[in-house]
Amino acid sequence: MTGKPSSLIINSPYEKPDRYWDQDDNGKLLSIQPGRRPAAYELYDTRTNTRRVEKLARVNAIRERLDAWREAGWPGVTSVTRQLLEHWFDRGEWNSEEKRWIGGPRQYPFYFCQLEAIEALIWWLEAPQDFRQGIFLPGDGGPWERICNKMATGSGKTSVMALIITWQALNALHYPKDSRFSKAVLIVTPGLTVKSRLQVLYPGHDKNVYDEFRLCPNEALRQRLNQAELLIENWHTLMPLKEQDRSVVKKGRESDEAFTRRVLGRLAAHKSNRDQRRSTPRLPQTGGTENQQEGSGGTGHRFGRGDALDRRLGSHP
Numbered sequence: 001m002t003g004k005p006s007s008l009i010i011n012s013p014y015e016k017p018d019r020y021w022d023q024d025d026n027g028k029l030l031s032i033q034p035g036r037r038p039a040a041y042e043l044y045d046t047r048t049n050t051r052r053v054e055k056l057a058r059v060n061a062i063r064e065r066l067d068a069w070r071e072a073g074w075p076g077v078t079s080v081t082r083q084l085l086e087h088w089f090d091r092g093e094w095n096s097e098e099k100r101w102i103g104g105p106r107q108y109p110f111y112f113c114q115l116e117a118i119e120a121l122i123w124w125l126e127a128p129q130d131f132r133q134g135i136f137l138p139g140d141g142g143p144w145e146r147i148c149n150k151m152a153t154g155s156g157k158t159s160v161m162a163l164i165i166t167w168q169a170l171n172a173l174h175y176p177k178d179s180r181f182s183k184a185v186l187i188v189t190p191g192l193t194v195k196s197r198l199q200v201l202y203p204g205h206d207k208n209v210y211d212e213f214r215l216c217p218n219e220a221l222r223q224r225l226n227q228a229e230l231l232i233e234n235w236h237t238l239m240p241l242k243e244q245d246r247s248v249v250k251k252g253r254e255s256d257e258a259f260t261r262r263v264l265g266r267l268a269a270h271k272s273n274r275d276q277r278r279s280t281p282r283l284p285q286t287g288g289t290e291n292q293q294e295g296s297g298g299t300g301h302r303f304g305r306g307d308a309l310d311r312r313l314g315s316h317p
Contacts (some may be wrong), residue, residue, distance in 0.1 A: 013111045014091065016067075023051070039063070062120065062135060069123050069131045076128040080174050080221075084167055085122070087217035088115060105214045114156050117149045118163040125180050161187070162201055162209040169228035170221055184270040187232045195234050202230055231267050238263060 010032065011017045020037035021030050039059035043052045069075070074085055092104025101109060124132065124147060139145055151157050165185050172181035189195040200209050203226045209215070216222035241254045241262075254262075261268045 013113075014109050016112050016116075036063070058135070058137075065131055065135060066116065066120055066123050069127050070119065072131075074122075074127075075131070077122060077126045078171055078175065078178075080171050081122060081126060081167060083217050083221070084163075084170070084215075085119075088118070088163065088215070105217075110159065110213075111156055113151065114160050114163070117151060117160045118167065121147060121149065121164065122167065158198065158200070159209060159213060161198070162213070162215055165201065165228060165230065166210065166215045166225060169225055170216075173224055173227055182270070183227060184229045184267050185231070186264065186267060187230070188235050188238065189232065190235060192234055195232055198232050201232065203228060229267060229270070231265060233263065 008021065010019055010021070017036045019032050019034050022033045022037075023030055038055050040053050040055040043054060044050070045052070074082065077085065087105060088110060090105055091109030092101045094100075095102050101107070124137075137145065137147065149157075149160060151160065168181050168185065169183045171178065172183040175181060187198060187201065189198060199205055200207050200212075202208060203210055210222065210225060216225060240259070264270075
């Protein structure tokens with residue numbers, strides 16, 4: 001199919017994409033191609049008016065492994081994780097006459113991109129090794145593995161953050177000795193406006209997303225989720241304290257211990273086991289470099305004190 005399309009929307013947001021628009025080398029003619037668009041960067045040279053596509057091999061390989069794991073019925077997951085996945089994928093039936101979903105646990109099902117995002121993190125931590133064979137995520141050289149969901153603006157990142165918190169906290173509470181899970185969650189926001197909007201991630205908030213989207217399959221798990229310990233701070237909190245030039249008392253540089261207590265507050269009581277290799281899922285973000293898209297995780301602001309926080313957050317006291 002060539003020429004001007006009648007609509008650019010050719011897939012349902014609730015289903016895995018099965019076709020996509022493709023362009024010719026000049027970016028002028030469009031045609032519908034079967035399958036899912038490969039993850040890639042499109043680079044345009046305005047000097048020659050040409051377009052080059054750089055495919056992201058690691059992302060495409062992860063998608064294939066994730067599809068196979070999903071089709072196999074999510075082998076290797078805990079009983080808690082299985083309950084959550086089955087509940088999150090339950091969407092009822094689409095009534096074409098009334099133009100709405102009926103019979104599901106929530107008014108609108110989760111988008112495919114949201115479910116795939118939480119699935120990818122679960123797959124990396126809980127899937128058997130044979131489903132992850134040959135997949136390597138480059139790190140930053142630290143003792144922890146840092147993973148980042150990269151999602152587009154408007155794709156429902158706040159909901160995915162709530163899915164991650166629900167998955168991690170409920171598993172941590174049910175399996176307190178399993179170091180893959182944590183009930184302590186630190187969220188660092190890029191600005192005060194975002195921090196204000198994310199208050200709905202606190203389970204006790206009167207408009208919390210856990211109740212709005214019915215993230216827990218039963219009331220018992222919902223009540224248990226209230227035991228999650230969450231802290232939402234703006235990134236400026238991570239800045240080291242400046243010494244007062246005119247102060248009579250010279251306190252010196254803020255120690256790692258003091259920095260940790262100041263930033264984490266009550267979460268400072270949670271210590272991680274640095275003798276174990278830990279995976280730390282990061283909450284969704286937009287933007288990033290090619291390395292981030294390829295799976296190395298987000299970088300964001302770096303202040304040289306992340307190692308002090310790493311020693312605290314993770315497993316249970």
